[in-house]
Amino acid sequence: MTTKQSLLGIHPDILREQFITSGQPAYRCEQVLQWVYQHHASTIEHMKNIGKATQTWLNEHYSLTPLHRVDKQVAADKSATKYAIQLADNQVIESVVLKEKSGYTLCVSSQCGCGIGCRFCVTGTMGLSRNLTVDEIVGQVVLANQDTPISRLVFMGMGEPLANVHAVVAAIEILNHPKAMGIGKRKITVSTSGIIPGIQYLIDHAITLNLAFSVGHANPQKRLAIMPIEKRFSILDVAQTLHLYQTQHNRKLTLEYTLLKNTNDDADAIDELCRLSTYLNAKINLINLNPHPSIPYEPVTESDLYRIENTIKNRGVRATIRHPKGQDIIAACGQLGGGSMATI
Numbered sequence: 001m002t003t004k005q006s007l008l009g010i011h012p013d014i015l016r017e018q019f020i021t022s023g024q025p026a027y028r029c030e031q032v033l034q035w036v037y038q039h040h041a042s043t044i045e046h047m048k049n050i051g052k053a054t055q056t057w058l059n060e061h062y063s064l065t066p067l068h069r070v071d072k073q074v075a076a077d078k079s080a081t082k083y084a085i086q087l088a089d090n091q092v093i094e095s096v097v098l099k100e101k102s103g104y105t106l107c108v109s110s111q112c113g114c115g116i117g118c119r120f121c122v123t124g125t126m127g128l129s130r131n132l133t134v135d136e137i138v139g140q141v142v143l144a145n146q147d148t149p150i151s152r153l154v155f156m157g158m159g160e161p162l163a164n165v166h167a168v169v170a171a172i173e174i175l176n177h178p179k180a181m182g183i184g185k186r187k188i189t190v191s192t193s194g195i196i197p198g199i200q201y202l203i204d205h206a207i208t209l210n211l212a213f214s215v216g217h218a219n220p221q222k223r224l225a226i227m228p229i230e231k232r233f234s235i236l237d238v239a240q241t242l243h244l245y246q247t248q249h250n251r252k253l254t255l256e257y258t259l260l261k262n263t264n265d266d267a268d269a270i271d272e273l274c275r276l277s278t279y280l281n282a283k284i285n286l287i288n289l290n291p292h293p294s295i296p297y298e299p300v301t302e303s304d305l306y307r308i309e310n311t312i313k314n315r316g317v318r319a320t321i322r323h324p325k326g327q328d329i330i331a332a333c334g335q336l337g338g339g340s341m342a343t344i
Helices: 012-021 026-037 052-061 134-145 161-176 196-204 220-226 235-249 267-280 302-314
Strands: 068-074 080-086 092-100 103-107 111-114 127-131 150-155 188-192 210-214 253-259 283-288 319-321
Touching: 012 026, 080 134, 092 134, 103 134, 127 161, 134 150, 134 161, 150 161, 161 188, 161 196, 196 235, 210 235, 220 235, 235 253, 235 267, 253 267, 253 302, 267 283, 267 302, 283 302, 302 319
Parallel strands: 103 150, 150 188, 188 210, 210 253, 253 283, 283 319
Antiparallel strands: 068 080, 080 092, 092 103, 111 127
């Protein structure tokens, strides 16, 4: 029995070729894509204008199984909405819609859990169950877009995106396509803890994206204490690979720096961070730790947060502060999986 392909996991151009090869008119493909991405059809039978014969053919070769939302929580200040999503194998993932002045951003998950194990991230305490498939990544965006018009994507949810680089890139190509979601690549950011093979894949295949590098600590030995990935991929080697990526793609890089009280907030740590930023010509995004009982660190004080920002700026380095959204629903940066996350 032939395995059916998920309509959410096929690039629109490839789907069009499959339609034509099978004797279906090309305009039928466009109608199907409209039902999937604009009208949010939950079954092929809901596609009323494609005719019974096309519905039958689609059901024989394709599946349309939108993701099932099992919970939705809205922050008290309406700045964040968290979705808990049940997958076909009963795994549960989370994604978050963030309300910005410029529109709505979706924080997308790329894995069930995470195998990187950053000490300051709740998801990292869960371990890795599996990678998400292309249609599961695309499905998060389609699901969120039913409630709010998503205009920007950040792959900063559960998991390490570049440890699942093939599925993440394939999903981005679909979401970028004008016949799907049409989200421009300049509005898509992929965060990484420094997976060199994933960065190299982007270089080798000339894939241009906005990259954000989670630093933790710019000193290799001190980084290892809070980010075990340092043992596999040294920050020195990561920096060289990122520099090569920038050289080839001319995209600005962001350094994400989660501040941990008495761990990476001292003058020496900030000095090393600034030197890394200068080498990479990258801006620094400061993130004060979003606390959780499973995390053995504390955030810095608000006064220290602004003092560190000013210190960085006085060095001539660009710096911004990522203000928390969704803390009250355990949806802020580094908190995903810390709520009611369990296999249903």
